[in-house]
Amino acid sequence: MKEEIAVESGWLALGRQSLEVRHWRLAGARGTIVLIHEALGSASYWKDFPIPLARSSGMNVVAYSRAGHGDSDGPLEPRAPAYYERQVDVVLPRLMEEFRIAEPVLYGHSEGTAIAFLYAAAGKPVRAIIAESPIVLSEKKTLEAVNELDQPQARAELVERLSRYHRDAAAVFASWVEAARGHLAREFPAGAYLSHVRCPVLTIEGELDQYCSPAQSAVLEASLPDLQRVLLPGTGHLPHRERPEAVFEAVRGFLQEIDSRQPSDNQQGTDSQQGTWDGNTRLSDSASKRKADS
16 A cells, blocks of 8 residues: 655745745655756656655655746846855755754755755755766756757747746746856866765766766766765666656665664654654745645
C-alpha cells in the first residue's frame, strides 16, 4: 500500500512579494527535500516528480517558484550577484523558517544546483545536496544550446510550452537567455565557493546532456570533499523526467548511506526532530491562497 501524501499549495509572504510554494507531506517523514528549480522552471514545472520522490526517499518535499517564475509575484531580477545572494540570504532562510526545516536536503536542477552550492558554502545548515545536471561553470556548449533555442520559431514554441507553468513565460525565457550569456560563474568562480561546501553531495548527470560537458564534473570532483556521482547513459539534461526510476534509486541509496554514518540514537530526520511543517502551520495569511496549476 502506498503511503498517503498530503499536497498543499499556497504563497509565502516575502516583503511585498508572494512566492508560490508547494508542499508534499508524508506521514512519518524523516526530513525534508527542498527543490530548487532550473532557470526555466517553477514549482509546477517539476510536474509529477515530487510525489514519487517523497515516497521513495521517505521525506517531505517542498518546492517554490523564484520571483517572476511560475505563479510567484515579479519582477524577474537580473542574474547579477545580488540575485543569487538574495536566494541564499533571504528567500531560502525564509522558506526554512516557514516550514521549520532545520537541516534540509537541497535538490537543485541545472541553475538550481548553483544556488544549492552557494547556500551550503555560506555556512547554512544543509544535510546534503543532490545536484541534477549541475552547472557551475560558463562554457561554450551551454551558450550554443541556448542560442539554438533563441531563434524565432524555436523560441515561440518553447515559450508556448512554458506558458503552462508561468504567468509570463516570455519574460522567463528572456531571463534564461540573459543568464546563459552572462552566467553567474563569471561572478561566482567555482573555486571561490565550492571548496566551502562540506556536506555530502550527489550529482546525477546525463551522458548526453546538451548543456553540460565533463568540465562541470571535473571542477566538482576537484572541489568537493564528499562527492558521489551517478552518470546515466542515454540521458540528457532532464534525468528526473527521462530516467525517473534511476533517479529515485540513486537518491534513495545516497540518503541511506548518509543515514548509516550517524549513530542510530542521534539521527536527525523525523518531522518532530527536523521541525518540518506539520500541517498545523499554514502559509502566511498575508498572501491569499489561489489555485495552483497542475
